[in-house]
Amino acid sequence: MSRRTSTTPHKKNVLGEPPDRRQRRSAETREQLFRAALRLFAEKGFAETTVEDITNAADVGKGTFFNYFPSKEHILIAFSDMQLSKLQATVDQMRARPEPMRSFFRAMTLRMTEEPSKSPDVVRALLQANLSSSSVRSVMLERSARAEGLLTQLVQIGQERGEFRRDVPGLELAQVFRQTIFGTLLMWSLHGDASLSDRIERALEILWLGLAPRGGVTQAGSES
Amino acid sequence: MSRRTSTTPHKKNVLGEPPDRRQRRSAETREQLFRAALRLFAEKGFAETTVEDITNAADVGKGTFFNYFPSKEHILIAFSDMQLSKLQATVDQMRARPEPMRSFFRAMTLRMTEEPSKSPDVVRALLQANLSSSSVRSVMLERSARAEGLLTQLVQIGQERGEFRRDVPGLELAQVFRQTIFGTLLMWSLHGDASLSDRIERALEILWLGLAPRGGVTQAGSES
Numbered sequence: 001m002s003r004r005t006s007t008t009p010h011k012k013n014v015l016g017e018p019p020d021r022r023q024r025r026s027a028e029t030r031e032q033l034f035r036a037a038l039r040l041f042a043e044k045g046f047a048e049t050t051v052e053d054i055t056n057a058a059d060v061g062k063g064t065f066f067n068y069f070p071s072k073e074h075i076l077i078a079f080s081d082m083q084l085s086k087l088q089a090t091v092d093q094m095r096a097r098p099e100p101m102r103s104f105f106r107a108m109t110l111r112m113t114e115e116p117s118k119s120p121d122v123v124r125a126l127l128q129a130n131l132s133s134s135s136v137r138s139v140m141l142e143r144s145a146r147a148e149g150l151l152t153q154l155v156q157i158g159q160e161r162g163e164f165r166r167d168v169p170g171l172e173l174a175q176v177f178r179q180t181i182f183g184t185l186l187m188w189s190l191h192g193d194a195s196l197s198d199r200i201e202r203a204l205e206i207l208w209l210g211l212a213p214r215g216g217v218t219q220a221g222s223e224s
Numbered sequence: 225m226s227r228r229t230s231t232t233p234h235k236k237n238v239l240g241e242p243p244d245r246r247q248r249r250s251a252e253t254r255e256q257l258f259r260a261a262l263r264l265f266a267e268k269g270f271a272e273t274t275v276e277d278i279t280n281a282a283d284v285g286k287g288t289f290f291n292y293f294p295s296k297e298h299i300l301i302a303f304s305d306m307q308l309s310k311l312q313a314t315v316d317q318m319r320a321r322p323e324p325m326r327s328f329f330r331a332m333t334l335r336m337t338e339e340p341s342k343s344p345d346v347v348r349a350l351l352q353a354n355l356s357s358s359s360v361r362s363v364m365l366e367r368s369a370r371a372e373g374l375l376t377q378l379v380q381i382g383q384e385r386g387e388f389r390r391d392v393p394g395l396e397l398a399q400v401f402r403q404t405i406f407g408t409l410l411m412w413s414l415h416g417d418a419s420l421s422d423r424i425e426r427a428l429e430i431l432w433l434g435l436a437p438r439g440g441v442t443q444a445g446s447e448s
Contacts, residue, residue: 045356047271102436124355124356125355127351127355127410128352128355128356130414131348131349131351131352131355131413131414132269132348132352132356137414140414141414141415144414144415162437163436163437164435164436164437165433165434165435165436165437165438166437168426168429168430172426172430173430173435175411175423175426176404176426176427176430176431176435177435178407178411179404179407179408179410179411179423179427180400180403180404180407180431181407182407182410182411183402183403183404183405183406183407183408183410184403184407186351186403186406186407186410187399187402187403187406189355190354190355190361190364190365190368191365191368199399199403202392202396202399202400203400203403205392206392206396206397206400206431206434207400207404207430207431207434207435208434208435208436209389209434209436210389210430210431210432210433210434210435210436211388211389211397211400211401211431211432211434212326212387212388212389212432212433212434213386213387213388213389213390214389214438
């Protein structure tokens with residue numbers, strides 16, 4: 001078991017690669033703790049996992065944990081920060097190089113769910129921690145509001161371009177979009193069947209065109 | 225604290241009213257245990273609530289619990305049985321007296337979420353129990369499959385009538401519909417803001433017509 005004191009903890013951007021070796025090693029330790037924690041949350045549940053379980057699994061001294069994460073809850077915050085960074089990067093990319101909204105939303109969602117799709121257990125653990133702990137929930141709600149704000153901006157750009165319906169405020173469309181994704185994650189994590197990406201593609205296809213027949217007749221599935 | 229030995233436990237239809245007094249009293253006790261348990265799950269969490277907490281809150285002897293429910297998990301099963309009975313009754317009613325699918329699905333969903341809408345805490349507790357306990361999950365999955373089957377039948381009737389799109393199998397439409405409802409329940413239970421019925425109405429309105437503009441232009445919100 002190797003004990004290291006960390007240099008500067010990297011609070012943001014877990015997947016970032018700092019340039020010098022000491023920093024890189026520190027980022028690696030943080031990543032190890034992060035991965036070990038997610039694995040244990042999935043196996044044992046969030047509440048049942050101790051910091052010592054995490055440091056044992058990551059093969060570092062117990063105290064090391066707190067150089068990187070002030071508490072166990074901060075692992076979940078790091079996860080949502082990682083997701084938010086991905087979302088922000090995707091929005092920036094969209095602004096720099098516009099593409100049709102439908103294919104953009106599809107690619108963005110598949111990218112955002114790439115990490116969760118690796119394990120229904122991890123998704124269950126994350127949802128469960130949000131549902132059970134009010135301290136986790138309050139921190140996550142702030143991240144959730146930021147994600148909702150970013151998505152609303154995107155939808156509004158789409159509305160201006162005539163690629164989203166305009167008779168409903170952008171915020172409402174963004175909320176329903178997120179509810180669809182989270183509902184899909186929830187049901188998939190409970191059933192654990194099929195691939196998450198297949199479920200997401202189907203859900204988005206139906207959400208895009210709706211449940212009703214177009215013009216009262218059967219429409220051809222229009223791919224964009 | 226009154227101790228009663230139960231007559232016949234009423235395994236199905238918690239809200240049913242048996243005719244004679246002894247049976248009625250027994251149904252009342254079951255209902256008291258059921259309500260007390262849901263209240264405690266919401267307050268303390270499912271895992272943290274003991275059978276004794278429930279019998280204390282319902283003001284009956286501890287042993288009485290097991291005359292009505294073989295285990296704490298059976299409270300959740302009773303909840304989903306109640307929901308399934310409601311769904312079955314709604315489907316029967318639909319068969320007896322056809323009405324437009326859109327308004328039918330709206331009314332059915334509002335009816336099904338009437339009970340959960342009383343408390344975001346109860347919804348969180350129910351979702352959490354499903355996410356955390358594999359024994360709860362496996363029993364609930366069987367109920368979930370039955371609910372999915374009933375909804376698929378309804379969607380297929382709607383497809384035959386030309387009231388649902390036909391280019392996607394009924395099962396897929398039913399799954400996406402459920403994911404939307406559960407996603408709405410999840411997000412509402414985490415945020416605890418606004419009314420659940422408002423959120424559901426908005427989600428269904430958007431799911432019905434889709435996110436895309438109709439015919440490339442802004443459509444009027446068509447109410448059915």
